[in-house]
Amino acid sequence: MSHAFQQSVITEFRANAGKVGGPFEGSDLLLLTTTGARSGKPHTTPLGYVRDGRRLLVVASNLGAPLDPDWYRNLLAHPTVRVELGDEEFESLAVPAEGKRRDDLFARVVAEEPGYAEYQDSTDRVLPVVVLELPDPDAEAPAITSLADKLVEVHTWLRAQLLHVHAETEAHFAARASHGDAGAPPPPGLGLQIRQRCLAFCQALEFHHTAEDGHMFPTMEGYHPHLRDVFDRLRVEHRSIGELQSALAALLADVAIAEPDRFRAELTRMTKELTAHLDYEEEQILPLLADVPWPPAAPAPPAS
Numbered sequence: 001m002s003h004a005f006q007q008s009v010i011t012e013f014r015a016n017a018g019k020v021g022g023p024f025e026g027s028d029l030l031l032l033t034t035t036g037a038r039s040g041k042p043h044t045t046p047l048g049y050v051r052d053g054r055r056l057l058v059v060a061s062n063l064g065a066p067l068d069p070d071w072y073r074n075l076l077a078h079p080t081v082r083v084e085l086g087d088e089e090f091e092s093l094a095v096p097a098e099g100k101r102r103d104d105l106f107a108r109v110v111a112e113e114p115g116y117a118e119y120q121d122s123t124d125r126v127l128p129v130v131v132l133e134l135p136d137p138d139a140e141a142p143a144i145t146s147l148a149d150k151l152v153e154v155h156t157w158l159r160a161q162l163l164h165v166h167a168e169t170e171a172h173f174a175a176r177a178s179h180g181d182a183g184a185p186p187p188p189g190l191g192l193q194i195r196q197r198c199l200a201f202c203q204a205l206e207f208h209h210t211a212e213d214g215h216m217f218p219t220m221e222g223y224h225p226h227l228r229d230v231f232d233r234l235r236v237e238h239r240s241i242g243e244l245q246s247a248l249a250a251l252l253a254d255v256a257i258a259e260p261d262r263f264r265a266e267l268t269r270m271t272k273e274l275t276a277h278l279d280y281e282e283e284q285i286l287p288l289l290a291d292v293p294w295p296p297a298a299p300a301p302p303a304s
Protein backbone atom coordinates (compact mmCIF):
# COMPACT_ATOMS: atom_id res chain seq x y z
CA MET A 1 0.00 0.00 0.00
CA SER A 2 1.49 3.37 -0.93
CA HIS A 3 1.86 5.85 1.88
CA ALA A 4 -0.72 8.27 0.43
CA PHE A 5 -3.26 5.49 -0.15
CA GLN A 6 -2.68 4.16 3.36
CA GLN A 7 -3.28 7.64 4.80
CA SER A 8 -6.53 7.97 2.85
CA VAL A 9 -7.71 4.59 4.20
CA ILE A 10 -6.89 5.69 7.78
CA THR A 11 -8.76 8.97 7.32
CA GLU A 12 -11.80 7.22 5.86
CA PHE A 13 -11.74 4.58 8.62
CA ARG A 14 -11.74 7.22 11.36
CA ALA A 15 -14.42 9.33 9.69
CA ASN A 16 -16.81 6.36 9.24
CA ALA A 17 -16.42 4.36 12.45
CA GLY A 18 -14.23 1.77 10.81
CA LYS A 19 -16.04 1.38 7.48
CA VAL A 20 -13.91 1.74 4.37
CA GLY A 21 -15.12 1.52 0.78
CA GLY A 22 -13.31 0.98 -2.51
CA PRO A 23 -11.16 -2.17 -2.57
CA PHE A 24 -11.91 -2.76 1.15
CA GLU A 25 -15.69 -2.63 0.81
CA GLY A 26 -17.16 -5.27 3.11
CA SER A 27 -13.84 -6.50 4.53
CA ASP A 28 -12.87 -6.44 8.20
CA LEU A 29 -10.24 -3.80 8.84
CA LEU A 30 -8.63 -2.49 12.00
CA LEU A 31 -6.03 0.19 12.56
CA LEU A 32 -2.94 -0.95 14.40
CA THR A 33 -0.69 1.68 15.97
CA THR A 34 2.75 0.39 16.90
CA THR A 35 5.77 2.22 18.31
CA GLY A 36 8.70 2.43 15.89
CA ALA A 37 11.41 -0.08 16.88
CA ARG A 38 14.14 2.46 16.21
CA SER A 39 12.33 5.82 15.99
CA GLY A 40 10.05 5.36 19.02
CA LYS A 41 7.38 7.20 17.00
CA PRO A 42 3.79 5.98 16.58
CA HIS A 43 3.10 4.22 13.29
CA THR A 44 -0.48 3.40 12.17
CA THR A 45 -1.31 0.68 9.63
CA PRO A 46 -4.69 -0.54 8.35
CA LEU A 47 -4.82 -4.35 8.55
CA GLY A 48 -7.29 -7.09 7.72
CA TYR A 49 -8.16 -9.26 10.71
CA VAL A 50 -10.06 -12.41 11.61
CA ARG A 51 -11.99 -12.55 14.85
CA ASP A 52 -11.53 -15.66 16.98
CA GLY A 53 -13.68 -15.38 20.10
CA ARG A 54 -12.15 -12.71 22.34
CA ARG A 55 -9.08 -12.49 20.08
CA LEU A 56 -8.27 -10.70 16.89
CA LEU A 57 -5.81 -12.40 14.55
CA VAL A 58 -3.63 -10.39 12.19
CA VAL A 59 -1.09 -11.90 9.80
CA ALA A 60 2.25 -10.22 9.07
CA SER A 61 1.95 -11.24 5.41
CA ASN A 62 3.47 -8.12 3.83
CA LEU A 63 1.57 -9.37 0.75
CA GLY A 64 3.92 -12.36 0.57
CA ALA A 65 7.11 -10.24 0.36
CA PRO A 66 10.35 -11.79 1.70
CA LEU A 67 10.67 -9.45 4.72
CA ASP A 68 8.42 -9.00 7.74
CA PRO A 69 6.46 -5.73 7.64
CA ASP A 70 7.66 -2.82 9.81
CA TRP A 71 4.65 -3.07 12.13
CA TYR A 72 5.66 -6.62 13.01
CA ARG A 73 9.24 -5.62 13.84
CA ASN A 74 7.85 -2.73 15.87
CA LEU A 75 5.61 -4.88 18.04
CA LEU A 76 8.48 -7.24 18.84
CA ALA A 77 10.34 -4.22 20.23
CA HIS A 78 7.28 -2.57 21.85
CA PRO A 79 4.59 -5.18 22.61
CA THR A 80 1.95 -2.69 23.78
CA VAL A 81 -0.08 -1.54 20.77
CA ARG A 82 -3.24 0.52 20.17
CA VAL A 83 -6.09 -0.97 18.19
CA GLU A 84 -8.92 0.93 16.52
CA LEU A 85 -11.86 -1.31 15.71
CA GLY A 86 -15.12 0.19 14.47
CA ASP A 87 -15.59 3.21 16.71
CA GLU A 88 -13.69 1.63 19.61
CA GLU A 89 -10.09 2.20 20.54
CA PHE A 90 -8.12 0.18 23.10
CA GLU A 91 -4.66 -0.88 24.17
CA SER A 92 -3.62 -4.46 23.61
CA LEU A 93 -0.66 -6.75 24.13
CA ALA A 94 0.58 -8.13 20.81
CA VAL A 95 1.74 -11.74 21.02
CA PRO A 96 2.84 -13.71 17.95
CA ALA A 97 1.61 -17.31 18.19
CA GLU A 98 4.17 -20.10 18.08
CA GLY A 99 4.48 -23.68 16.90
CA LYS A 100 1.34 -25.73 16.51
CA ARG A 101 -0.80 -22.92 17.90
CA ARG A 102 0.43 -20.63 15.13
CA ASP A 103 -0.40 -23.27 12.51
CA ASP A 104 -3.89 -23.80 13.95
CA LEU A 105 -4.59 -20.08 14.04
CA PHE A 106 -3.24 -19.61 10.53
CA ALA A 107 -5.60 -22.34 9.31
CA ARG A 108 -8.40 -20.49 11.08
CA VAL A 109 -7.47 -17.29 9.21
CA VAL A 110 -7.18 -19.02 5.83
CA ALA A 111 -10.60 -20.65 6.29
CA GLU A 112 -12.04 -17.14 6.36
CA GLU A 113 -9.58 -15.29 4.13
CA PRO A 114 -8.08 -17.74 1.59
CA GLY A 115 -5.82 -15.02 0.16
CA TYR A 116 -3.38 -15.52 3.03
CA ALA A 117 -2.59 -19.06 1.79
CA GLU A 118 -1.40 -17.51 -1.48
CA TYR A 119 0.81 -15.04 0.40
CA GLN A 120 2.25 -17.96 2.35
CA ASP A 121 2.99 -19.84 -0.88
CA SER A 122 4.91 -16.92 -2.32
CA THR A 123 7.48 -16.59 0.50
CA ASP A 124 9.91 -18.76 2.49
CA ARG A 125 8.97 -16.89 5.66
CA VAL A 126 6.53 -18.62 7.98
CA LEU A 127 3.97 -15.81 8.06
CA PRO A 128 3.62 -14.66 11.69
CA VAL A 129 0.12 -14.74 13.18
CA VAL A 130 -0.25 -12.09 15.88
CA VAL A 131 -2.88 -12.41 18.60
CA LEU A 132 -4.48 -9.21 19.94
CA GLU A 133 -6.70 -9.74 22.97
CA LEU A 134 -9.92 -7.73 23.15
CA PRO A 135 -10.55 -5.86 26.41
CA ASP A 136 -12.64 -7.73 28.98
CA PRO A 137 -16.23 -6.44 28.53
CA ASP A 138 -17.07 -7.21 32.19
CA ALA A 139 -14.05 -5.43 33.62
CA GLU A 140 -15.34 -2.54 35.65
CA ALA A 141 -13.11 0.49 35.58
CA PRO A 142 -12.62 1.69 39.15
CA ALA A 143 -13.82 5.21 39.87
CA ILE A 144 -10.80 7.51 39.76
CA THR A 145 -11.36 10.84 41.47
CA SER A 146 -7.99 11.60 43.06
CA LEU A 147 -4.33 11.30 42.20
CA ALA A 148 -4.13 8.66 44.95
CA ASP A 149 -6.71 6.52 43.05
CA LYS A 150 -4.70 6.99 39.86
CA LEU A 151 -1.46 5.89 41.50
CA VAL A 152 -3.13 2.82 42.98
CA GLU A 153 -4.59 1.96 39.57
CA VAL A 154 -1.14 2.05 37.93
CA HIS A 155 0.47 0.12 40.79
CA THR A 156 -2.28 -2.52 40.69
CA TRP A 157 -1.72 -3.01 36.98
CA LEU A 158 2.05 -3.29 37.45
CA ARG A 159 1.67 -5.82 40.29
CA ALA A 160 -0.80 -7.90 38.27
CA GLN A 161 1.41 -7.95 35.16
CA LEU A 162 4.44 -9.02 37.16
CA LEU A 163 2.47 -11.82 38.84
CA HIS A 164 1.23 -12.90 35.44
CA VAL A 165 4.78 -13.15 34.02
CA HIS A 166 5.77 -15.04 37.15
CA ALA A 167 2.93 -17.54 36.86
CA GLU A 168 3.65 -18.13 33.15
CA THR A 169 7.37 -18.57 33.87
CA GLU A 170 6.74 -21.07 36.68
CA ALA A 171 4.28 -22.97 34.48
CA HIS A 172 6.97 -23.14 31.83
CA PHE A 173 9.54 -24.54 34.26
CA ALA A 174 7.01 -27.07 35.53
CA ALA A 175 6.38 -28.18 31.93
CA ARG A 176 10.14 -28.50 31.37
CA ALA A 177 10.55 -30.58 34.50
CA SER A 178 7.94 -33.07 33.33
CA HIS A 179 9.35 -33.13 29.81
CA GLY A 180 11.22 -36.41 30.14
CA ASP A 181 14.96 -36.81 29.68
CA ALA A 182 17.03 -39.08 27.47
CA GLY A 183 16.08 -39.03 23.83
CA ALA A 184 13.23 -36.56 24.35
CA PRO A 185 13.19 -33.50 22.10
CA PRO A 186 14.69 -30.41 23.76
CA PRO A 187 12.20 -28.45 25.85
CA PRO A 188 10.73 -25.40 24.15
CA GLY A 189 12.20 -21.96 24.90
CA LEU A 190 10.48 -19.58 27.28
CA GLY A 191 8.33 -18.32 24.49
CA LEU A 192 6.99 -15.15 22.99
CA GLN A 193 3.99 -15.02 25.32
CA ILE A 194 6.25 -14.50 28.34
CA ARG A 195 8.68 -12.29 26.43
CA GLN A 196 6.02 -9.91 25.09
CA ARG A 197 4.23 -9.58 28.41
CA CYS A 198 7.42 -9.04 30.38
CA LEU A 199 8.77 -6.49 27.91
CA ALA A 200 5.47 -4.56 27.99
CA PHE A 201 5.67 -4.59 31.79
CA CYS A 202 9.28 -3.30 31.78
CA GLN A 203 8.40 -0.48 29.40
CA ALA A 204 5.35 0.57 31.44
CA LEU A 205 7.39 0.49 34.64
CA GLU A 206 10.12 2.63 33.14
CA PHE A 207 7.51 5.12 31.94
CA HIS A 208 5.90 5.24 35.40
CA HIS A 209 9.15 5.80 37.29
CA THR A 210 10.33 8.42 34.79
CA ALA A 211 7.08 10.34 35.35
CA GLU A 212 7.46 10.08 39.14
CA ASP A 213 11.09 11.23 39.10
CA GLY A 214 10.51 13.95 36.52
CA HIS A 215 7.22 15.51 37.64
CA MET A 216 5.36 13.99 40.53
CA PHE A 217 8.07 13.75 43.18
CA PRO A 218 9.61 17.21 42.56
CA THR A 219 6.14 18.79 42.77
CA MET A 220 5.22 16.89 45.94
CA GLU A 221 8.53 17.65 47.55
CA GLY A 222 7.83 21.36 47.05
CA TYR A 223 4.64 21.00 49.14
CA HIS A 224 6.13 18.62 51.72
CA PRO A 225 9.79 19.59 52.20
CA HIS A 226 10.00 17.68 55.50
CA LEU A 227 9.56 14.40 53.58
CA ARG A 228 12.82 14.82 51.71
CA ASP A 229 14.24 11.54 53.06
CA VAL A 230 11.23 9.64 51.81
CA PHE A 231 11.62 11.00 48.28
CA ASP A 232 15.37 10.38 48.35
CA ARG A 233 14.76 6.76 49.31
CA LEU A 234 12.11 6.31 46.59
CA ARG A 235 14.52 7.74 44.00
CA VAL A 236 17.30 5.38 45.09
CA GLU A 237 14.87 2.48 44.81
CA HIS A 238 13.88 3.60 41.30
CA ARG A 239 17.53 3.45 40.24
CA SER A 240 18.03 0.02 41.70
CA ILE A 241 14.83 -1.31 40.11
CA GLY A 242 15.85 0.39 36.84
CA GLU A 243 19.01 -1.73 36.81
CA LEU A 244 17.01 -4.91 37.31
CA GLN A 245 14.62 -3.83 34.60
CA SER A 246 17.50 -3.18 32.16
CA ALA A 247 18.90 -6.63 32.96
CA LEU A 248 15.51 -8.20 32.22
CA ALA A 249 15.07 -6.18 29.02
CA ALA A 250 18.56 -7.28 27.88
CA LEU A 251 17.63 -10.93 28.46
CA LEU A 252 14.49 -10.31 26.37
CA ALA A 253 16.31 -8.54 23.54
CA ASP A 254 16.40 -11.70 21.46
CA VAL A 255 13.05 -13.07 20.41
CA ALA A 256 14.03 -16.40 22.00
CA ILE A 257 14.88 -16.03 25.69
CA ALA A 258 18.29 -17.67 25.60
CA GLU A 259 18.87 -18.00 29.35
CA PRO A 260 15.67 -19.13 31.07
CA ASP A 261 17.34 -19.76 34.44
CA ARG A 262 18.89 -16.30 34.58
CA PHE A 263 15.61 -14.80 33.44
CA ARG A 264 13.76 -16.58 36.24
CA ALA A 265 16.31 -15.44 38.85
CA GLU A 266 16.18 -11.79 37.71
CA LEU A 267 12.39 -11.89 37.64
CA THR A 268 12.29 -13.15 41.21
CA ARG A 269 14.63 -10.35 42.36
CA MET A 270 12.57 -7.78 40.49
CA THR A 271 9.34 -9.03 42.06
CA LYS A 272 10.77 -8.78 45.56
CA GLU A 273 12.27 -5.33 45.14
CA LEU A 274 9.39 -3.82 43.23
CA THR A 275 6.74 -5.15 45.61
CA ALA A 276 8.60 -3.64 48.58
CA HIS A 277 8.99 -0.35 46.71
CA LEU A 278 5.30 -0.10 45.77
CA ASP A 279 4.28 -0.93 49.36
CA TYR A 280 6.56 1.76 50.81
CA GLU A 281 5.56 4.35 48.23
CA GLU A 282 1.86 3.75 48.85
CA GLU A 283 2.30 3.88 52.61
CA GLN A 284 4.22 7.17 52.48
CA ILE A 285 2.65 9.18 49.70
CA LEU A 286 -0.93 7.99 49.14
CA PRO A 287 -2.24 10.05 52.08
CA LEU A 288 -0.70 13.15 50.49
CA LEU A 289 -2.45 12.55 47.16
CA ALA A 290 -5.94 11.73 48.42
CA ASP A 291 -7.07 15.36 48.09
CA VAL A 292 -5.52 16.03 44.69
CA PRO A 293 -8.34 15.77 42.11
CA TRP A 294 -7.90 13.52 39.08
CA PRO A 295 -8.14 14.12 36.18
CA PRO A 296 -6.65 17.56 36.84
CA ALA A 297 -9.19 20.37 36.64
CA ALA A 298 -9.24 22.13 33.28
CA PRO A 299 -7.72 25.61 33.47
CA ALA A 300 -10.32 28.34 33.82
CA PRO A 301 -11.14 30.05 30.51
CA PRO A 302 -9.46 33.44 30.13
CA ALA A 303 -11.62 36.34 31.35
CA SER A 304 -12.97 38.34 28.44
Ligand SMILES: [Fe+2]
Nearest residue numbers: 209212234281
Ligand atom coordinates in the same frame (compact mmCIF):
# COMPACT_ATOMS: atom_id res chain seq x y z
FE1 LIG B 1 7.91 4.56 42.38
Ligand SMILES: [Fe+2]
Nearest residue numbers: 155208212281
Ligand atom coordinates in the same frame (compact mmCIF):
# COMPACT_ATOMS: atom_id res chain seq x y z
FE1 LIG C 1 4.77 4.51 41.70
